[in-house]
Amino acid sequence: MMTVKDRTQAAYALEADRLTKSYGAQKALDGVSLKLEAGLIHGLLGRNGAGKTTLMSIATAQLFATSGEVRIFGQQPYENREALSKICFIKESQRYPDMFHVEDVLATARALYPNWDEALAGELVESFRLPRRKKIKGFSRGMLSSVGIVVGLSSRAELTLFDEPYLGLDAVARSLFYDRLIEDYAEHPRTVVLSTHLIDEVSRLLEAIHVIDGGRLLLSEDAESLRSRAYRVSGSAAKVDAVTAGRRVLRRETIGGSAVASVLAGEPGENGIGRAREAGLEAEPLPLQQLIVDLTAHAARGKEESA
Amino acid sequence: MSFLKDDGRPIFQQIAEKIEDDIVDGSLPEEGQAPSTTHFAQFYGINPATAAKGVNLLVDQGILYKKRGIGMFVAEGARERLMERRREQFYEQYVVPLLREAEKLGIDSGRLAAIIQEKGRG
Numbered sequence: 001m002m003t004v005k006d007r008t009q010a011a012y013a014l015e016a017d018r019l020t021k022s023y024g025a026q027k028a029l030d031g032v033s034l035k036l037e038a039g040l041i042h043g044l045l046g047r048n049g050a051g052k053t054t055l056m057s058i059a060t061a062q063l064f065a066t067s068g069e070v071r072i073f074g075q076q077p078y079e080n081r082e083a084l085s086k087i088c089f090i091k092e093s094q095r096y097p098d099m100f101h102v103e104d105v106l107a108t109a110r111a112l113y114p115n116w117d118e119a120l121a122g123e124l125v126e127s128f129r130l131p132r133r134k135k136i137k138g139f140s141r142g143m144l145s146s147v148g149i150v151v152g153l154s155s156r157a158e159l160t161l162f163d164e165p166y167l168g169l170d171a172v173a174r175s176l177f178y179d180r181l182i183e184d185y186a187e188h189p190r191t192v193v194l195s196t197h198l199i200d201e202v203s204r205l206l207e208a209i210h211v212i213d214g215g216r217l218l219l220s221e222d223a224e225s226l227r228s229r230a231y232r233v234s235g236s237a238a239k240v241d242a243v244t245a246g247r248r249v250l251r252r253e254t255i256g257g258s259a260v261a262s263v264l265a266g267e268p269g270e271n272g273i274g275r276a277r278e279a280g281l282e283a284e285p286l287p288l289q290q291l292i293v294d295l296t297a298h299a300a301r302g303k304e305e306s307a
Numbered sequence: 308m309s310f311l312k313d314d315g316r317p318i319f320q321q322i323a324e325k326i327e328d329d330i331v332d333g334s335l336p337e338e339g340q341a342p343s344t345t346h347f348a349q350f351y352g353i354n355p356a357t358a359a360k361g362v363n364l365l366v367d368q369g370i371l372y373k374k375r376g377i378g379m380f381v382a383e384g385a386r387e388r389l390m391e392r393r394r395e396q397f398y399e400q401y402v403v404p405l406l407r408e409a410e411k412l413g414i415d416s417g418r419l420a421a422i423i424q425e426k427g428r429g
Contacts, residue, residue: 040356041354178349178352179349182345182348182349182352182354182355183345183349185355186344186345186348186355187345201352204318204351204352204353204354204357205352205353205354206354207354207356207357224317224318227317227318228315228317231315273315274315280407283315284313284314284315285313285315287313
């Protein structure tokens with residue numbers, strides 16, 4: 001029975017609670033707890049093999065967790081048609097039957113997604129120049145990515161997850177994707193998850209950042225707050241060290257008497273960039289891509305050292 | 308319009324400043340219609356919510372105003388008000404860094420004034 005409470009708008013599109021997935025001794029996910037606020041564009045970021053796909057597969061009931069729980073708009077997704085009808089998961093490794101053409105994919109999607117927009121799908125197929133007469137079996141990596149983007153955007157699903165959506169796409173097609181995503185998301189707000197290791201081009205689209213590494217959640221935070229506390233400073237090594245003292249330095253490199261340091265400050269409000277500039281140093285926000293590199297390289301090193 | 312250079316401030320503030328720039332240099336005239344937030348979002352590759360936040364900042368300051376169902380427009384007197392505000396910020400934003408660099412290079416204030424007199428003509 002549905003209760004009144006179930007019908008109210010859930011604050012979170014996805015909630016994971018101590019989610020673990022083991023393959024023998026190997027842990028693809030290791031106790032990940034995470035909440036994705038509804039109505040935002042989220043970035044699920046991390047290196048290849050970090051556990052991003054595993055997390056999304058469990059969230060969309062395509063894989064069972066070894067332990068822990070997951071909820072989609074407040075409901076557990078397994079054998080739950082209502083919850084699953086709200087999700088569109090565009091997998092990087094999506095396979096199609098050998099005989100399928102683009103039209104067959106669209107027909108399947110049309111039947112699957114209640115908010116499907118046929119006109120948008122047609123438009124996108126044209127924009128991405130997908131051949132309608134060719135079998136999908138013969139598609140290039142980029143064309144397969146385009147098929148996923150067409151389905152993902154046209155599904156208008158309340159929760160749309162894209163796993164590495166732009167593999168093989170050229171710069172023109174990628175910018176087409178961002179444009180259409182922004183436009184459609186502005187007109188039809190919903191929750192979007194972009195899972196990727198190619199970050200810089202989308203970094204300003206993301207409103208919340210979640211970083212996974214080695215099956216663990218390293219970070220889950222509002223993008224603007226993260227931007228304000230992740231920065232890099234450069235200048236004379238002594239000044240750099242003075243300004244970064246007592247802060248979490250992700251990376252420090254020196255050349256001659258100069259140093260560059262990447263900092264992840266504890267508090268968003270501390271204005272580290274301003275302080276560094278006042279001290280005569282150069283300072284700028286750490287680009288998200290670099291933050292992830294510094295953060296995950298750091299974690300990998302830490303693990304080796306403690307092993 | 309120009310590229311969005313990331314100077315460390317929140318993106319919505321930088322967007323608001325871009326719109327201000329366009330008003331100050333006249334490319335966005337008073338009573339003229341501002342681009343939609345979706346358009347801003349696409350142009351700068353940012354989230355539409357962030358673009359809307361930047362636009363709303365200017366609405367709150369009375370620089371832009373909303374015509375229901377049509378869009379955003381530049382308020383009358385917006386240009387003069389923005390220029391007045393920027394004149395106030397001029398010392399902080401331009402003169403202070405100039406003095407700091409001059410000091411580093413051993414250019415005293417007399418010499419600096421002479422350079423400005425000489426090169427700044429015309």
